Amino acid sequence: MTVIDVKGPTVGAGQVGRSMRRVDADEKLRGEAQYVGDIVIPGMLHGKVLRSPVPRARIVSMDTAAAATMPGVVAILTGDDLLDIDPFWGHAIKDRPIVAIGMVRFVGEPVAAVAAVDETTAEAAVKAIVVEYEDLPVVGTLDEALAPDAPLVHDGPTRPGLFHGLGTLPERDGNVCYRYRIGTDEVDPIFETAEVVVEGTYEFPGVYQYAMETHGVVAQVDGTGITLWATCQHPFLVRAEIAALFDVPLGKVRIHVPYLGGGFGSKSYTKMEPITVALARKAGRPVRIVNRVDESMVTTRRHNARTWMRTAATSDGRLLAREARVWFDTGAYADNGPRVTATGGDAAPGPYRWSAMRVDALCVYTNTAPSGSYRAFGASHLQWVGELQVDEVARTVGMDPVEIRRLNLARPGDEVRRGGKPLDADLVGDVEKVADALGWDRPRDADTGRGLSVGLLAAGAHPVSSAVVRMETDGDVVVLVGSTEMGQGQRTAMAQIAAEVLAMPAERVRCQGTDTRFTPYDRSTGASRSTTLAGLAVQKAAAEVREDLLDIAALVWPHPVASIELRDGAARCGGESRTYPELIARRFGLSGGQLTGEADVHPQGTGSYAEGPVFWEVCIAAAEVHVDRATGQVTVRRTATIADVGKAINPQLVERQDEGATMQGIGNALFEEMVYADGILLNDNLLEYRVPTIEDLPAHSTCVIVENGDGPGPFGAKGCGEGAFAGIIGAIATAVADAGVPVRELPLTPERVWRSIQEMQEDHR
């Protein structure tokens, strides 16, 4: 637990740990909350993007003449407009042109863009652009990408992006753009002699994050620089990438982040900003581009992945060794693929006390939509696989799933990854709690399966955050912090943290969206890091204001500071009190003034990926499913999740995070899948790509909040909201397996489940 030194007795102000009403509730309920698509600035045009209809082709010619003369069309952006800059971007690998240059690599790749007076005109002009393509052989699948004579999705040298954060990037090997290996060769002899070995190959689907608000950007390029209003989870990283791309100083790029209509990773790093800036630059007027759903689906998606894994154990259920090879399909551009690959590699062994393990994870280019971040990436891809194998061992040796985990799980302080942060959570306790919450031992019928899954997710990303806390003359507080409110409740949590330190009601603390010109630097909003890292910066900054208040109070009462207490918005000593406004007036006189605190959080070591993570996010869930053997329909009846958060800043919002993650996990496990054929996405709309509705809500669900005070964040907190996603996929997969249906491939659609049941029955005949 991090202890912040503060003067004076720290009385629990009751602000942290209270389920206060969300600070943004009223704005959102009243329809007053602004999102990028609601923003109109003077002179603004509307942009539309011409996207490739083919997965891999040479651009033979492009004719924009007819489009350019349409009334209302102001500018058309093509690759020819980018000759003055190096037009490639990508935070991990700089492999992606602002618009296609010479060739296209996936269906949906931006080829040109039009700015016009309204969307209808822009759309009509986009349709009037004539492009001739010469089709090239398509690398549509992992198999095709990994074939010995596969065409290369990219040739030329690998150019590292600004924020790959993974040490030196290796040269590309065929279509493999990144490789992450951990573990040792000592696994081989163990597998040769082990009493129990289970092995299999597993397929995980590509899915769409579907933040209900699609990607959107308003861009303005003028004498003062580049100004953006954008759906950004990571505004400071986008600022750096835009500055580098358009070759201007950081201070000349200004990004405003209004409310986000969901993110879930889909709005991490740079997305639609470069093309919007380039179009606005060409038009000489502000431009707004807002994606349609079919466009956002191919702007970024979750990696489909294949895993081969084997697990060795003794006949009394002791886990000995694990080996995995994983192939992540990152699509036509790397996006966050390398990090997803590393995080997946870290999740592959699972948090057990292995004698040896070895993981080889590869990130592979194909001619499909680029793949990046989505809630609990890596862990969601791997945990279900590892946990299916643990259960298979348990079944083989006749052990209960809870028992085998109790025997083998890592204990606090155990090494998780060599050289990295040791285990900082009580997993055995958590597993027992989740089994209890589900009703593990309740009687059940033959078509019911129960499963639980446990794993860890490397969380926190790079530990850099900063914050400014300002107390105004009237005692109200403004928190400036660069993390993004995208629904998770970040503004509410920050208000509570500052209020706790300042011993005042959180209702009097305001926290606004980022404006990179004034908001202090924050690395990103993702990897469950905001409460932990940005929250820590807010706590420290608030502590400075607290010190100021006590310093002033010490002038009022000639007593030691230790005898002065801050409570309910006032300093108190003996029987007397002075409100904060009174203290501020005492320092500044009557005309007003302001107390300001400023603080940052930075890495203790080098901040490298290998030293991390900031904390291990616990991914634990349990599920009870019903399998209809006649139709293959799987129904999730009951779920339980563990929110192992160290300290819940706002318990209600913690539970709500787990509930949201649970539902997304149910979609991912049971029916969501982007279906590709020859590089063409067949279900690029929400009629054919189904996401969960309220009818899919399980009859019962529970979230157990665990508060062991073992997080590195404020008040012993650590992040949450992602773990349940990986946990629930694993829980559903193991539950279906428990009902007697072999699981090798997600999603568990009725057809897939029905086939598994048929095949199994044939095998038994």
Add this chain to the structure above:
Amino acid sequence: MRVHLTLNGRPTELDVAPSDLLLDVLRDRLGLTGGKRSCDVQVCGACTVLVDGGPVSSCTYLAAEAHGRQVMTIEGFRETPAFDQIADAFARHAALQCGFCTTALVLTTHALLEEGELTDEASIRHGLSGNLCRCTGYRAILEAVADLAGAEASA
């Protein structure tokens, strides 16, 4: 063509093209941005407004069809007493996160409550199945609406 309608209680006259969608007219021309665009294909319900008291997806509803009708958006509804009760239930249960689906859910809930269609958990699930929410996982929404309907919700 000219369309006469009652918008948020006020008689309103609009010049629209036959193909103009109600959502675009509301958002782009009238600045009523409380309703959101997401799926465009009548699946998500984020664009819901009330026409003659009933919820419609304004992304697939022609502005011209609103002729002679009562259209209520969140900007109008939030000024009525019925809003406060619904908003309070949603806030108490934290039945909103990003807020992108929220105004649509508030309007839909109001319409269904008025029609007496929300009597138990099954009817709430059925009634709200046309409103997607990607953030909350629906548990909180179910609880909030059950509270308003005086129904029992499972946990």
